[in-house]
Amino acid sequence: MLIIGIMDNEEIKPLLVKYITGEADPADIVQVKEWINAHPENEQYFAQLYETWHNMLYVQPQVNKDNAFQQFLPAPAKRYVQLVKWGKVAAVAALFVALSAALFNRYTSNTGKIKQIAVSKGAVKKVVLSDGTLVWLNAGSKLNYNADFGKMTRTVFLEGEAFFDIAPGKKTIPFIVNTQNYTIRDIGTKFNLKAYPNDPFFETTVVKGEVAVEGNINGNARENNRIYVKPRQVLRIYYRPETDNYKPDVQNSKIYNEIQVLQVDSAKLSLYDGWKENLLVFDGNTLEEISKILERRYDVRIRLDDESLKSIRYSGSFKNVAGINKVLDIIKANTAIDYSINGNTVNITKN
Incomplete structure (x- = not known):
């Protein structure tokens, strides 16, 4: 090999x-x-x-x-x-x-001339690349690219979540986003991409245009390990996240075996890209999923006291909420949970 x-x-x-x-x-x-x-x-x-x-x-x-x-x-x-x-x-x-x-x-x-834009937890950053492309980086994300980006290639490397509004540029130089497991080739203009290393899934949402997702993709009609995602579609590919004790094996097709392609109403696109406008939207998300989002947004560590808490689901939206306690108060009022905050750690218990 x-x-x-x-x-x-x-x-x-x-x-x-x-x-x-x-x-x-x-x-x-x-x-x-x-x-x-x-x-x-x-x-x-x-x-x-x-x-x-x-x-x-x-x-x-x-x-x-x-x-x-x-x-x-x-x-x-x-x-x-x-x-x-x-x-x-x-x-x-x-x-x-x-x-x-x-x-x-x-x-x-140019091997050693890699530029990096890193966003700490609790922050969101908007940047303009040299080709005019607008990129919003979500909390805990990193974007790497060569110093000569835009001259002969427009390739970036993403770890985390970002929203891309691609500048037209030259048609002969496609915009390519590499993540840990998949490559996204822009065919359109606006899309959200979520690829945190500790999440159990890869996700891209196309707002306008079209993207091609390439990599180890299994299933019928997946020619050349590629899937095309069209406007208002969400592609989510589940796999086991990388942890200290486990490294995903890209050759093991049994790990990369659950693919979802969803058509999303325009009114619900904020569920996927609302974060760049300081909007949190949950639509039947589990408390485990919500906890990861809140950890990045508010730079805290959340501990779930009981395994059964992970499967509790919640729907709701929050706009410009500065403190995590306000979010948890509303969730607490609508679900069977309680919580306490000690410094940077949030403990959630059953109510």
Whole structure:
């Protein structure tokens, strides 16, 4: 399995050539997909090469394919030369490697130039990226991107929750959001994305336009491990969250086996993106789900005194509520709970 970075594994380069040119056999395809899914930087590097290849396919038609390919491949990978020195693959790979060599050098020089926007618990932040895209980051979220974002790629890495209002930009440079388990390719303009590492699900809600969600997706009609999400649709994929004692195995299809696609009325979209307007909306959420949201919103730790409390459900909305005690007072008035606050810890008990 090829799962380490491009800097450490030269064998992946000729496989990427074969994959992009459509000449990879089934075993090659499996290796490439495993490598891409193994790390966000792998997926970004592949996306850069793929997009550069298609954008510049006809820019430099005259290339010395033998010299370009020999220079691109390091000594340990020379044995792969014969795999691409024939027919269509030779012509395609020659131009590909000539273009990707420069891109690879740029990628290498920028490896340490990652910018990060982090939002602490209890806060929400609005930022404008260099391409004009508006991003709202919810509490406890991080957004990473390369220093040269917007020039040749528009790829970001999200941990947490964010609302994206994508700037049109160049059609040849798609906007891509990588999360721990899935990649979102923007085809429209506005969508919410929730991918906290300790939540048992991945969720995206499209307000306007369309997005493609790519990754380890199982089920009927899931061609190429991809699902298209249209306006006012919510895609939620359940899996086990990452904890100290458990790391999700992306190869285990039994973990990623529950997929929901819901059509949402416009009036209920605030349930998914209202947080950016300091609005909390619950629609039959369990107390366990609500607790996680309140922990991030108010920067507290919530302890449920009894296991049965997790399944209590509550519906209601809160606008600009500064303190968690006011939220809990209203929930307490409508459910069988009680609570106490000690410093930064909230203890919820059965009433």
